[in-house]
Structures are given as structure tokens and as C-alpha cells.
Amino acid sequence: MHIVDTVNQSLRRVPTWTIYIVGAAWVVWMFYLAATDQMGPEPINALEREYGELGLKLIVLGLMVTPLRTWTGVNLLKFRRAIGVTAFFVVLAHFLVWAVLDVQSFGRMWTEVVKRPYVTVGMIAFVLMVPLALTSNNRSIRKLGANWRKLHKLTYPVAVLAVLHYIWLVKGFQIEPIVYALIVGGLLALRVKLRQRRAVKPGGLAVGE
Amino acid sequence: GLGAIGIAGSASAQDALEPNTLEEIRTYNNYYEFGVGKNDPAQNAHQLDTSNWTVKIDGLVDNPGDYALADLLSGLSVEDRLYRFRCVEAWSMVIPWNGIELADILNKVGVQSSAKYVAFETVVQPDNMIGVRNRVLDFPYVEGLRLDEAMHPLTIMATGIYDEPLANQNGAPMRLVVPWKYGFKSIKSIVRITLTDEEPPISWNKANRREYGFYSNVNPTVDHPRWSQATERRVGGGLFASRQDTLMFNGYPEVASLYEGMDLSEFF
Numbered sequence: 001m002h003i004v005d006t007v008n009q010s011l012r013r014v015p016t017w018t019i020y021i022v023g024a025a026w027v028v029w030m031f032y033l034a035a036t037d038q039m040g041p042e043p044i045n046a047l048e049r050e051y052g053e054l055g056l057k058l059i060v061l062g063l064m065v066t067p068l069r070t071w072t073g074v075n076l077l078k079f080r081r082a083i084g085v086t087a088f089f090v091v092l093a094h095f096l097v098w099a100v101l102d103v104q105s106f107g108r109m110w111t112e113v114v115k116r117p118y119v120t121v122g123m124i125a126f127v128l129m130v131p132l133a134l135t136s137n138n139r140s141i142r143k144l145g146a147n148w149r150k151l152h153k154l155t156y157p158v159a160v161l162a163v164l165h166y167i168w169l170v171k172g173f174q175i176e177p178i179v180y181a182l183i184v185g186g187l188l189a190l191r192v193k194l195r196q197r198r199a200v201k202p203g204g205l206a207v208g209e
Numbered sequence: 210g211l212g213a214i215g216i217a218g219s220a221s222a223q224d225a226l227e228p229n230t231l232e233e234i235r236t237y238n239n240y241y242e243f244g245v246g247k248n249d250p251a252q253n254a255h256q257l258d259t260s261n262w263t264v265k266i267d268g269l270v271d272n273p274g275d276y277a278l279a280d281l282l283s284g285l286s287v288e289d290r291l292y293r294f295r296c297v298e299a300w301s302m303v304i305p306w307n308g309i310e311l312a313d314i315l316n317k318v319g320v321q322s323s324a325k326y327v328a329f330e331t332v333v334q335p336d337n338m339i340g341v342r343n344r345v346l347d348f349p350y351v352e353g354l355r356l357d358e359a360m361h362p363l364t365i366m367a368t369g370i371y372d373e374p375l376a377n378q379n380g381a382p383m384r385l386v387v388p389w390k391y392g393f394k395s396i397k398s399i400v401r402i403t404l405t406d407e408e409p410p411i412s413w414n415k416a417n418r419r420e421y422g423f424y425s426n427v428n429p430t431v432d433h434p435r436w437s438q439a440t441e442r443r444v445g446g447g448l449f450a451s452r453q454d455t456l457m458f459n460g461y462p463e464v465a466s467l468y469e470g471m472d473l474s475e476f477f
Contacts, residue, residue: 047448
């Protein structure tokens with residue numbers, strides 16, 4: 001447990017706004033690379049993918065916070081809101097690159113959303129993230145009470161749809177989206193297991209009790 | 210040279226063709242034997258061994274055999290062809306190929322009258338092609354054309370770009386170029402050409418028959434099930450480039466007669 005304590009102590013010293021700053025800086029930096037021909041000869045699709053993949057990674061990271069604490073003791077809880085909100089803004093950037101730089105018209109956007117299942121599920125995931133981002137503040141938690149927890153369970157369908165979106169858009173049998181699918185599947189399975197454990201031991205919470 | 214002007218120069222859409230740079234052509238590739246990222250082939254294809262390249266020619270031909278590449282192409286004239294190249298993923302380039310009309314090669318080996326199709330096969334060097342073990346597709350990569358498509362004067366076997374030998378990631382030492390079809394039809398690094406009397410299997414159709422047909426002619430009115438084919442992104446246009454309208458047969462209307470009477474949404 002010594003290492004875990006050290007890790008947690010160091011994490012305690014990191015302010016949560018670091019996540020926002022690093023996330024924003026990364027988004028701006030990628031945009032700069034794409035705009036200055038440093039992301040290959042076709043930067044539109046490259047940038048779209050960069051943002052999409054980071055968004056998915058942050059969604060997955062957000063899902064890992066609780067199991068990480070439960071099974072290893074590493075406590076990222078204070079970063080969870082920042083991770084989630086940053087994920088939303090990165091996915092927003094992904095959406096904007098798609099809409100403005102890639103498809104380039106409302107007509108084509110609509111056609112894509114309606115006709116292409118992978119775009120449909122991606123768009124649903126994005127829309128589901130909006131209420132999560134809007135209620136990621138203390139006031140909403142107070143106001144919504146128990147409903148806040150229910151609302152934020154939307155994170156699970158968001159993660160599943162995001163992975164589906166990825167699997168669906170690649171050509172051929174590709175490893176990366178499958179890996180994400182396995183990770184998200186595993187994290188959801190851990191959730192179920194955790195709930196069973198809690199059901200057996202009412203009030204039981206984290207490791208170390 | 211003459212070939213490009215005489216054959217591909219008729220359409221007015223041809224006039225404004227501005228070729229991509231060699232760097233763009235060499236760094237944005239689909240060649241899944243070397244990885245699925247667009248830059249992976251540029252990173253990994255140097256491992257391909259193109260020395261002592263032989264091409265097996267078999268099936269319904271008068272002179273079958275294993276041909277050394279130089280022998281197969283000797284005596285045939287290399288032409289310059291500035292062609293549009295449209296990927297099924299809806300990006301496009303313009304490429305100044307150097308190549309030999311496939312018809313010249315086929316006539317040299319003697320096509321028998323019973324032949325109706327031509328099948329092609331890409332080399333597999335598992336130790337040199339790091340993508341092969343990932344089995345994204347069922348390798349070796351195979352492609353095919355109807356004989357009249359193969360004999361069409363627009364169809365070439367490219368051996369160079371910008372008067373330089375093909376880079377490995379572009380399909381060295383010899384690859385097919387069929388400019389009115391989606392790019393995946395233009396099979397790379399060919400080691401086998403087979404004349405047959407039945408439609409040969411093609412890799413992408415085997416992987417997903419709903420999405421990739423045998424013909425795969427560029428057609429803005431027939432969408433890929435997962436995306437639109439009406440427009441395309443021109444590689445090299447930068448982050449703020451406008452989409453361009455995709456042209457029927459990729460702007461080569463002279464091939465339309467090959468498909469007269471065929472429903473191109475059925476034979477996609």
C-alpha cells in the first residue's frame with residue numbers, strides 16, 4: 001500500500017484545473033499542427049480522429065476512477081468532474097471539426113446523421129454528454145439530489161455508443177477499436193461486480209474498510 | 210506524354226488537373242500490409258524486398274510462366290499519365306504516373322479467346338510486412354478486372370511516379386492503375402496475373418460484400434453504405450479546403466460504354 005499512498009499524496013497536490021489546462025492546450029496544439037501542415041497531407045480527417053480518440057480516452061478514464069479506487073486504492077475522485085467536462089469539450093471539438101471542416105454544410109450534416117448509423121450513434125453519444133456537462137457543478141448536484149446520480153449514469157451508454165461509433169467507422173478487422181470495446185466492456189462488468197459486492201455488504205464502500 | 214494528352218486529355222475536367230507533390234503521394238497511403246494508419250506504409254514499407262521480382266502469369270494465356278519484371282516489360286513503351294485517384298474513403302489525389310498500358314502486357318503474353326477476366330495478386334512477405342499478421346484482411350490481397358476493363362487504354366501498370374521508380378508504399382515495383390475505379394482496385398506490388406473465364410474474388414468484397422463490389426467504379430450517385438460518395442476531400446488542400454464534387458467514373462466518361470445496359474447501383 002506504500003506506493004499507493006505516495007501516489008495519492010502526490011495526486012492531492014495536483015490542482016484539478018490542471019486537467020482543463022492540459023486538455024485545452026492539447027486541443028489547441030493539435031489544431032495548430034493540422035493548420036500548419038504538420039499532421040500529414042490530409043489534416044481534416046487526421047484532426048477529426050485525434051480529437052475523437054482523445055475524447056474516447058477521457059470517457060474511458062472517467063469510467064476508470066471508481067474501479068481504480070476500489071481495486072487499487074488510487075484515488076482520482078477529485079479529478080473525475082474535470083476529466084468528464086474535458087472529455088465533453090474534446091468531443092465538442094471533434095464534432096466541430098466534423099461539421100465545419102469535414103462535411104461543411106447543414107444539409108450534408110443532416111444526411112450523415114440520418115443515413116449513416118456510425119454518425120447517428122456518435123451524435124447520440126455527443127447529445128447525451130450535453131446534460132452531463134451542464135450539470136457538472138455543485139449547484140446542480142445540490143438541486144438534483146439523488147436524480148443527479150441517476151442522470152450521470154448516462155456515462156455508460158455514452159461510452160458504449162462511443163466505442164460502437166469507432167468500431168463502425170473503420171474498414172476491415174482493426175485492433176484498436178476492439179481494444180477500446182474490451183476495456184469499456186471490462187469496466188462495465190466491474191461496475192456490475194461492484195454493485196453485487198455492495199448488495200452483499202450494505203454500506204460497504206471502498207477498499208481499506 | 211502523348212498518351213496522357215491523347216487519351217486522358219479529352220474531358221474538360223482534365224484541364225485543371227494539378228498534381229499532388231511526391232511527398233504527399235508518398236506519405237498518405239492505404240497499404241494495409243504495412244499498417245492501417247495513413248502514414249504507416251511510409252514508415253514501414255522500406256522493409257519490402259523488391260529485388261529479383263518475378264511475376265507469375267498463368268491461366269488462359271498462350272505464354273504462361275514466371276517472368277522477371279524486366280523481361281515482362283521489355284520492349285513496351287512507358288507513358289506519362291496524369292490521373293485523378295479517388296479512394297473509396299472519399300479522399301482524392303492527382304498523380305503523374307509512369308506506366309505501361311496493361312493491354313500491351315497482356316498482348317505480349319497472349320490472351321486466349323476464352324479469357325473473360327484478369328485476376329491480380331499482391332506479394333506477401335510476412336517478415337517484411339508488419340500489417341500482415343494483424344489480419345485486417347485475408348492476405349494476399351487480390352483484385353480483378355473484366356477483360357475489357359483490363360484492355361482499356363486508360364488502364365496501366367505503373368512503375369513510376371514523377372519519373373522516379375515507385376516508392377514501396379506506392380506499390381513498387383509494379384502496380385495497377387485504373388483511374389475510373391476506387392483506389393483499392395488499383396492493386397499494388399503485383400506478383401501474379403491470372404487470366405480466367407470467371408469473375409475472380411477480390412479482397413474487399415470478401416471482407417464485406419455489402420460495401421465493396423467487384424466493379425467499384427467511382428460513382429457519386431451510389432453511396433458507400435457508411436458514407437456518401439457524392440463529394441471528396443482533395444489531399445494536400447490543407448485544413449480549410451472545400452469538399453469537391455466527385456465526378457462520374459472519376460471524370461473519365463469515355464469508359465461509360467463498358468457498362469452500357471448495366472444497373473450501376475446493382476453492379477457497384
